[in-house]
Amino acid sequence: MRIKVINPNTTAGMTAKIGEAARLVAAPGTDILAVNPAAGPVSIESHYDEALSVLGVLEEVRAGEREGVDGYVIACFGDPGLLAAREIAGAPVLGIAEAAMHVASLIATGFSVVTTLTRTCIIAEHLVERYGMQPFCRRVRGSDVPVLDLEETGSGAFATILEECRAAIQEDRSSAIVLGCAGMADLAARIERELGVPVIDGVAAAVKLIEALVGLGVSTSKRGDLAWPDAKPYAGTLASFAPSGGALRRARSLTNV
Numbered sequence: 001m002r003i004k005v006i007n008p009n010t011t012a013g014m015t016a017k018i019g020e021a022a023r024l025v026a027a028p029g030t031d032i033l034a035v036n037p038a039a040g041p042v043s044i045e046s047h048y049d050e051a052l053s054v055l056g057v058l059e060e061v062r063a064g065e066r067e068g069v070d071g072y073v074i075a076c077f078g079d080p081g082l083l084a085a086r087e088i089a090g091a092p093v094l095g096i097a098e099a100a101m102h103v104a105s106l107i108a109t110g111f112s113v114v115t116t117l118t119r120t121c122i123i124a125e126h127l128v129e130r131y132g133m134q135p136f137c138r139r140v141r142g143s144d145v146p147v148l149d150l151e152e153t154g155s156g157a158f159a160t161i162l163e164e165c166r167a168a169i170q171e172d173r174s175s176a177i178v179l180g181c182a183g184m185a186d187l188a189a190r191i192e193r194e195l196g197v198p199v200i201d202g203v204a205a206a207v208k209l210i211e212a213l214v215g216l217g218v219s220t221s222k223r224g225d226l227a228w229p230d231a232k233p234y235a236g237t238l239a240s241f242a243p244s245g246g247a248l249r250r251a252r253s254l255t256n257v
């Protein structure tokens, strides 16, 4: 199977790291296509960044439909464009926040999310509500580490994030940590070794859940709100995004599942 892992920001170094984390857990026979849009924010740290990253996500999903991929991962902790992506995809689409929270809820009765800038905590808190994770999520914490510091060795990002995770275990009564940024994908194992509690990286969690959904032969229901968008013209620079009213993809041969 082929899983397209989309980094909604345009920092290629982070896309490469996300691809590595995905391949580390992918089953034999699973190909990981790690991509980022050509246009958009270099990092997503505000509602505005997130809103403007969605077009790039949808562009990559539309291309994936033409390529006939078997699943998609939106590798940004705000899960930008998740429901819109599900509308235009014939294959399952998961966001890393959604995947990480669900996995954490299966292995702990309480988890804390440790994310980047404190101003983005509200985005994660909104997702906690949307995914019904309030009974499990004890707290969303901002480490105030800028996203792109995660790309800089020597930035001190790891030490700061580790201390925030340690505080979460000691103060939030949490017994697991959810990492609140795709750029933290390579830190999970080190933090877990230091703290001795499960540390969930959403990229890995989403890849394994997509494999499970494909293995079950299930995908997004095309009845109701996630049905293909109705055909209509789009004006101006977005004319090429006009929905066709049906599937973009070629008929998938079941042999590559």
Ligand code: 5HY
Binding pocket: 009, 042, 043, 044, 045, 075, 076, 077, 078, 115, 116, 117, 120, 123, 147, 180, 181, 182, 183
């Ligand atoms: C992410 N931003 O996963 C989010 C994290 C955040 O560029 N990739 C980003 O701060 O919300």
